[in-house]
Structures are given as C-alpha cells and as structure tokens.
Amino acid sequence: MKFPTARTRDAFPIYGQLGIHSGPPAKVFRLPEIALEWPVTVPAGVGPVPGAGPRADPLSTEAQEGFRFLKDIGRLLEEATERVRDAVADGKVATYIPELAKADPALVGIAVHTIDGDTHHAGDATVPFTLQSISKVFALAALMRLTGPAAALDGMPCEPSGDSFHSIVRLEEESGHPRNPLINAGAILVSSRLPGANRREMAGVVEGLLASVLGASVGVDDQVYASESATGYRNRALANYMQHFGLLRNAERACEAYFTQCALSLDAVGLARAGLFLANGGSDPISGTRVIDTDSTCSILALMAMCGLYDQVGRFALSVGIPAKSAVSGGILAIVPGRMAIATYGPALGSKGNSVAGMAMLEFLSRELDLSLFR
Numbered sequence: 001m002k003f004p005t006a007r008t009r010d011a012f013p014i015y016g017q018l019g020i021h022s023g024p025p026a027k028v029f030r031l032p033e034i035a036l037e038w039p040v041t042v043p044a045g046v047g048p049v050p051g052a053g054p055r056a057d058p059l060s061t062e063a064q065e066g067f068r069f070l071k072d073i074g075r076l077l078e079e080a081t082e083r084v085r086d087a088v089a090d091g092k093v094a095t096y097i098p099e100l101a102k103a104d105p106a107l108v109g110i111a112v113h114t115i116d117g118d119t120h121h122a123g124d125a126t127v128p129f130t131l132q133s134i135s136k137v138f139a140l141a142a143l144m145r146l147t148g149p150a151a152a153l154d155g156m157p158c159e160p161s162g163d164s165f166h167s168i169v170r171l172e173e174e175s176g177h178p179r180n181p182l183i184n185a186g187a188i189l190v191s192s193r194l195p196g197a198n199r200r201e202m203a204g205v206v207e208g209l210l211a212s213v214l215g216a217s218v219g220v221d222d223q224v225y226a227s228e229s230a231t232g233y234r235n236r237a238l239a240n241y242m243q244h245f246g247l248l249r250n251a252e253r254a255c256e257a258y259f260t261q262c263a264l265s266l267d268a269v270g271l272a273r274a275g276l277f278l279a280n281g282g283s284d285p286i287s288g289t290r291v292i293d294t295d296s297t298c299s300i301l302a303l304m305a306m307c308g309l310y311d312q313v314g315r316f317a318l319s320v321g322i323p324a325k326s327a328v329s330g331g332i333l334a335i336v337p338g339r340m341a342i343a344t345y346g347p348a349l350g351s352k353g354n355s356v357a358g359m360a361m362l363e364f365l366s367r368e369l370d371l372s373l374f375r
C-alpha cells in the first residue's frame with residue numbers, strides 16, 4: 001500500500017500524526033490485500049481525467065468574498081466544539097451494538113479539509129471511531145466505480161424513506177426494494193454487490209478505495225465488528241427479506257460484509273481527508289487521483305442530501321444545507337461541493353440516531369461560513 005507522496009506529507013504535517021498511518025491498534029485487524037488494485041479497470045469513460053489534480057483556482061472570487069475561511073477557520077472550529085460541549089448531555093451513545101456503548105459521550109471533535117489543501121481540526125478530532133453508516137457512502141462509491149452509477153443503484157428508487165435507518169416497514173410495502181442505498185436495507189444490497197468470496201474481501205473493496213485516497217491502509221475494529229455480528233438480527237431480517245424477493249442471493253454473506261465495512265475505523269481528520277474527492281467532482285484534489293466519475297459523485301451527493309440523516313434530513317437541509325452522512329458511532333461526513341469536506345465526531349446521539357454535537361457544530365459552521373447550498 002503506498003504512502004502519501006512527499007508533496008502530500010510536506011503540505012500536511014498533521015497527516016503523519018494520524019493513527020491510520022502509524023499502523024493499526026492492537027484490536028484492529030487488517031483486511032487482506034484483495035484481487036482488486038486501485039485504480040481498477042473501470043467502464044469506458046470513467047478512467048483518470050487528463051489534467052485532473054489540484055485546481056489552480058478552486059474558489060471563485062465570489063466564493064472567496066463570503067468566505068472568511070482561511071484566517072478564521074481555526075478559531076471557528078474551536079468555538080464550534082466549545083459551544084456544543086454542554087449540549088452533548090441531551091444525547092445518548094448507541095447501545096444496540098454493545099461495543100458502541102463504551103464510547104465516551106463527552107467527546108466532541110471537528111475537522112475540515114479544503115480542496116485547495118488547507119486542513120484544520122479542533123477538539124477530539126484524532127480519536128478513532130468506526131465509520132458505521134458513513135461507510136455506506138464509500139461502499140456506494142466503490143461499487144459505482146466498478147459498475148457505473150445506474151447498475152449500482154439498480155432496484156432502488158432513490159427516494160428518501162422518512163423512516164428510521166433500520167426500518168423494515170417499506171420493504172414489505174415495496175416488494176423488498178429498499179428506498180435508497182443509504183438506509184440499512186439499501187446499503188446491505190450495495191454490499192451484496194461488491195466482488196469477493198467472503199466478508200473480508202468484499203469489505204476490502206471499500207477499504208481499497210479509502211486506502212487509495214489516504215495512501216495508507218485503514219483498519220477494521222474487530223471488536224465492534226464482532227459485537228454487531230453477534231447482535232445484528234434486525235439487519236439480517238432486512239437482508240433475508242430482500243433475499244426472499246430475489247434482490248440478493250446470500251443474505252448472511254451480505255450482512256457480514258456490511259458489518260465489516262461498518263467497522264472500518266478512522267478519526268475525524270482522516271475522514272475529512274478521505275471524503276475530499278466528493279467535494280471535488282470525484283477526483284482527489286491532493287493527489288490528483290480520480291476516484292469516481294462526476295456522474296457518480298453527483299448521484300452520491302444528491303443521495304446524501306436527500307437521505308443522509310434518515311428522518312432528520314429535512315431539518316438538516318433547513319439548518320445546514322449541505323450533503324452529509326451520519327453514523328451511529330457519532331460521526332458525520334459533510335461535503336461542501338467545490339470547497340471542502342467536514343467531519344465531526346460526537347458519540348452522544350439524539351432520538352433519530354444522529355450526533356447531537358455534530359449537527360450543532362455543522363449548523364454553527366454553516367451559518368458562520370455561509371455554506372448552505374440553498375442560499
């Protein structure tokens with residue numbers, strides 16, 4: 001697995017401090033090297049784009065005007081973490097995956113990475129957490145890269161569900177078809193389509209995409225994986241339901257691959273860096289590597305905007321106004337197209353399963369930096 005280029009490391013001294021680069025912690029296992037190399041062979045028209053790389057002028061003059069970003073961002077991020085420290089008392093850590101219940105609900109962190117290479121973080125942004133539902137975005141990207149966006153989304157109407165992330169009710173009403181790939185049923189269907197003979201190889205496709213951007217392998221938290229696998233009856237119910245309707249062939253393997261990808265572990269700094277290609281039309285602006293094509297990127301961002309925070313996504317659109325994906329581990333990845341990726345961490349969750357601190361910090365930042373796409 002290649003390390004970041006000298007250029008990347010020089011430009012981002014913080015990068016070397018990430019746990020992800022200093023080898024996995026003891027309880028983390030490495031996914032095996034799998035058959036797929038990145039970049040993999042992809043459909044015509046999806047390959048590297050000539051001249052892809054850092055944009056010479058990533059921000060328009062107009063954007064820069066409303067964007068007192070560079071000089072103020074460090075202070076703003078500090079302020080964001082301080083403002084929400086008390087609010088975390090309103091939330092609770094997830095317990096239905098027993099291992100997640102061990103998280104400290106007081107943790108609050110935020111990291112920002114701009115497409116022109118600026119990076120800042122505040123609070124507990126270097127505490128690793130499992131990606132959980134945020135991994136759905138990267139799994140979808142990995143599948144789209146292999147099959148193109150239409151085939152990856154086959155069988156899913158791509159409408160918001162209005163239900164909780166693990167709801168089964170619409171599967172019965174809609175003949176086993178998940179509403180979208182960011183609720184659990186849809187994400188399990190996506191995972192079932194990843195190539196590989198077993199869970200490690202299938203989740204390894206997702207890890208391969210992350211590693212190709214980060215320049216280092218990403219560990220799976222084996223204890224969180226085992227904890228979800230031992231208790232994931234509800235997800236197995238969703239998968240079996242879909243198998244009954246012929247949408248997938250091996251419900252158990254699909255769930256195991258999904259549980260494994262959900263246990264991929266990064267900190268907020270690494271997550272913002274990993275998601276940066278989504279803010280840059282699908283190519284990583286730091287290395288110049290094309291990760292996915294522009295159509296796939298547009299589809300993923302649209303899905304995040306419509307379905308990324310479950311049945312709280314409407315309120316989030318009003319108050320923050322950017323595509324985002326939340327996770328029960330307390331992470332949120334938010335993308336400001338053409339500008340930056342933001343990752344927040346705060347394991348105390350509200351009643352809809354979204355990080356209380358993360359949502360509040362993103363609302364604050366959106367207001368301060370005028371980030372809403374709807375302005």
Ligand code: GLN
Binds near residue numbers: 131132329
């Ligand atoms: N692995 C978790 C689950 O399937 C992910 C859910 C989430 O982060 N919202 O329940």
